[in-house]
Amino acid sequence: MNHTTLKIDGMSCAHCVKAVRTALEALDGVTVESVSVGAATVAYDPAVATPEKLAQAVNDAGYAAAPTA
Template structure:
């Protein structure tokens, strides 16, 4: 399993948290997600999904992932 923590822009309330969590959890291979306003910690199986697939799901839900590095 792979873990990643990302910062998410555009979240301001519990509704945003639930929307992002639902989007992340719908990605095949995600085994665990902990979402708070502005952040998400995600555990996923790299043989089933890629980091970019999770980021794409968040962005499709209407939020922007802060690029790091």
């Protein structure tokens, strides 16, 4: 498993944290490690997920995510 942290704009409260967690957990090969307002850290299987896909799922949930190193 690889690990990555997404920087996420547009989050403001516990509801946002839950929505981002739900969006990431819906992806195959992803284990959410932590989500806070502004960031999410996940472990993912690089065979089925990429940081770009993770960011896209968060974007689809209504936030603005960008992969960090």
